[in-house]
Amino acid sequence: MQNRFTAMPLFLLLLLAFVFAAYWPGLHGGFLFDDFANLPILGDTGPIDNWPAFWRYITAGTADPIGRPLTLLSFLLDAHNWPADPLPFKRTNLILHLLNGALLTWLLRRLGHMLFLDTDRRRIDMAALLGASLWLVHPLFVSTTLYIVQREAILPATFTLLGLLSWLHGRTALLHGRTLSGLAWTTVGLGVCTLLGVLSKANGILLPVLALVIEYTLLRSVPQDPLSKGKNSGVYHRAMLALAWLPASIVAGYLLQQGEHGLVHGIPSIRPWTLGQRLLTEPRVLVDYLDLLWLPRPFTPGLFNDNIQVSTSLWSPYTTLPALLVVLGLIGCALKFRRQLPVLAAATLFYFVGQSIESSTIPLELYFEHRNYLPAMLMFWPLALWLCSVRQSRFTAAHTAAVFASIAPSIRHRAKLALAVVLLLGLALMTHSSAELWGNTHDQALLWAELNPDSPRAQANAAVAERNAGHPEHAVVRLQHLLVKDPNQVQLALNLFNAECQVGSIDQATLTASRTALRTARDTGSLLVHWFERTMEQATNPPCPQLTFQTIADLLDAAQDNRYLADVPGRQQDLYYLQGRLALMQSNANVALADFNYALDLNVRAPIALEQAALLGSMGYQRQGLAHLDHYEAVRDRTVPPNIGMPQVHAWILQHQQYWPKEMAHLRTTLSEDASNPLLGGK
Template sequence: MMQQRHQQILPVATLLLTGLLALWAYWPGLSGGFLFDDLGSLPALGAYGPVTHWDTFWRYITSGTADPTGRPLAMLTFLLDAHDWPANPLPFKRTNLILHLLNGVLLYLLLARLGKFLGIEKRRSSVAASLGCALWLLHPLMVSTTLYVVQREAMLATVCTLAGLLLWLHGRHRLCEGRLKSGMMWSVLGLGGFTLLGTLAKANGALLPLYALLIEIVLLRDRHPVRPHASRRAYRWTMAVLGLLPALALIGYLVKAGAQGLMTGGPVGIRSWSIGQRLLTEPRVLMDYLQLLWLPRPFSSGLFNDQYVASSSWLHPAITLPSTLAVCSLIAVAWWQRRWHPAFALALLFYFAGQLLESTSLPLELYFEHRNYAPALLMFWPLGLWLTDTCRLKIFKVSLVVVLPLILATITHARAEVWGDVRTQGLVWAKINPASPRAQANAAEIEMENDRPLAAINRLEVSLAAHPEQSQLVFNLIDARCMVGGVGMTDTDAARKAMQSTTSTGTLFVRWFEHALPIAISERCPGLDLATLQSFIDAGLHNPRLSAANSQQDLTWLRGRIALAEHQPDVALIEFERALDMQIRPAFALQAAATLGAAGYPPLGLQLLDHYQLVKGNITHAQVSMSMLHEWVLERQNYWQDELARLRATLQTDTTTQYPSVPAANQKHP
């Protein structure tokens, strides 16, 4: 009786201690700030006003653009931390840490369940599950997911994956007992319902059926078949419809994307590499990931991995072919050993299956540490099983059971300290990634914020010499030059060259322009005037890689801003109308008309709105996706109609106030 009670208390106590150790390890990182993609996704919290009532809730929850689904489940959870933007990062990071701990509990339950299927003694199975869970939960590689706020998307998809697998296994167990109705219900809920939920958090949730198939083939089919005839037939249909078909559809989609990329040579103008080069590169990336998992270190490259060089052939770099052979060999060995070493085989196959979406044919960036979060779930379980088999090397193995989690927690604590200090974080990453333009630009910004412009200049000049096409480097360099006296022709020439050759400016150039325009108008920085800004824009407009409608619209919009600054409102109106025609959006029409009105030309703002009314019938509507639903929500709420009417009324009032003697129909600017 006492022994049985002890066996029940031990897992709970172990999980509690592991959780406390994880809290200690991650605590320093909670004081960190928002980073990188956080600043691209989280401002949606305030894009349509504070999320304080149902109208703003529906506008916000449908505003996601990542994946066709928009990831609304992840967006929903951000409301736990803030209802407006800007916001305090602490609540976001705290919620992420809670989710990480929850995933640890779910992982323990899954590993303990899988251990039973291996026929292992219950106590050993429980300890092995605890150790496998602890090594994953405390691993420093998970810091770049847990403390990176926007990667809550990956964490929520993992919650759904683990919960879905547990429910499916519960349903399968009931089917084995002949409970057809309840077994089917739990199986369908686990495989169907939680795949859907996981996909609404991030597309990685769609991998759940593939994970279930691997567990079925490697661990369950031969050892624990579903025997009652009716249950077996129902189970086969369930696995075919909710397991095999979704998995095949996903693999087919990736194959199609790869084939199209190979044929077109894409992604043209988006990345500096082709799909073929990406496919050659990813085996190297996967081997690097495995090295980080099995040889953890206090510091890593973090979020800045743009220096990772794509493979151009099997031998360039030379590690390309060996890495590809190594990945293929690991998969082949795992498949071959599935009968004799099922835990080892399942852990490896699970890992590579988890990398399918982000490390194959989709034109995502080459390398990110957070892509290991879900794939590595089972990675340390085989080690846990080996260490808990104390027939041999008992003292050595028991020592490792205690020491390994403590070592990982210590390394994670050191890494979390870096994540908890934005200044230290930026400088450490810049030192680790000397060839990364993003890391050097980020470090230079930190140095300028700390009144060290000369250090920023030295850093940026070195990086710019190696990456002259990187606009983020040259515009930061101009900022630093302005802090120490002025901009020279060498700097402006470098800026024009970067704008002519960059693959994408994203929102970087627009954001930089917004703070550079007042400086140019006031002539506070010698060498940076309106004509210079105009030359940067013109260089971008002649860059064939910036030919996409959104890039052209942004640059044309900025030409209009310069025309306003030069007191040429008619030219500004022409540029704004031209920009609007490139991509007809009510948000842009509002922004352009409001800008004209704020500059003192409300009649031209009204003309801009009139032009929008003429061309709005040519709006290209979103395809079937969350963006389409977002358009429907805004239309149903008359959001744009009300905003346009409100702005029109304001502009008409301003026009009447400024030009009272001119009939409204004939009002022009002075």
């Protein structure tokens, strides 16, 4: 008995070291994509080195109504300001991934001991370790672990595992008559850990539903389940009603409400598909996920999934109906055979329940690999149990006996051991290869472009990599034919504009294509502001003759004609801000002031007023900067209230600290002093 308990931790430590080594090359990669959209808030209001700055930062999340404050808090382990070094962020992600592997081992071991009462415990322990190992070293999760911002997917998994373990401990305590202890652990598991999961990312709310999956597939399959009757059965059932069934009902109701609203009222215009098309497409996406999980490969499409063909009917594309039947068939079989094949049923239902928020009625993007991180945690446990010769049901036992009766037990054991080793080594080699790619952003960009030939994001990203490497001519060749196929893709057009300018001359056809893309793109996101700001700065010392202020003005006019951007107040504000900035760079301060005032009127916010006034002052137009602050004071009563959730908390924090009045007063003092200082040439 002692040897069993000392060997298990040793094997686990060896496993974690093995996985750490496989991931090591990827720790030296850089920031990517959504990292730049989320991490800069580390420095939005200066270094986070005092409590007021801490509270401003921790409530600044906007990814969902809750704001994901625990994820933001975890980033403080790695940096307190921005820009920052990516290595500490990636290292923390990997440590959390290893922690999740250890917790998953513990969970599978606990479930195995509760389910297989008459089986050698050493086999159950090794099956738990192997099942967790296959998940931990799977190459599909490299794109979760090494993508810094996806700590938002890793942390909810941590709290889900902790919650399930606490709930099982409470369940056992109730079984043995320890009512108060059992209720406390159950409440911590399904209540507190769910809250912590939600504070990391909204899909942490699925923890109680996942507990119900385990309850009704695994635990209720045990003959004469002790909690089905007895003195604490009523207590347990009431606790589960409040802590599991009620949250599950809320989740189901919310998804149904989102579906009804999306089908009746439509979804935001930034999505190029309807909700009905999304619901038809997601089964194909789920089948593709399962393909990546069970037929792993070292290199996957990665972060670029904007080229997914949308299903417009059950027959277009032709894989839509088969994929839907596969998904429904797997769920139906899991429900039908949950007593005969409890582990397979649990793994299947756990997976689809885990996908229910991000792959159903909420109009998120169609496809992301990181959505498999938590749902796939039980996926490989049935295989591990078989490899460790743990009898999972009478059904499998009978068929195994018939098929392998002629094979000696020792040979079967060695063959299964060899297969387990081959699987682990194969997965580790693929993970190591993928991690090496994640450690080299240039090669990563080129390979992703090759794997995603129809993805505008992948091709634009590869073009940037080629330009940064000093080969803009390669980027030109890459982008020209793609833009002909997809003229609405503004990221292709503007990257081609940059590449040709870097070569030395922009073709007239590219200028026309850039105007067309800006006029027809559905949503430009943050690209609009960032690209125009950089291009205006270049225009003061242009690398090519076509890059002039007039060219930039023509492109801005094209964006103003975009009917999709006209429906988004934030984008219209961006456009008038950019027009004002362009006027300012041409020394038209009064025109810039008028544009800035109009931009502010579209969506009255203190930060935009402060930024625009500061910009006027930095360009030597302090009086216009003061006038813009005066305009803000005149219209600030029209400030739109923050959205429900963390934005309201953040607004309260700022108001409590008097943050914006202090910043406005400081800027006003600075502008006034500079305007009255003849040495600064106030205008």
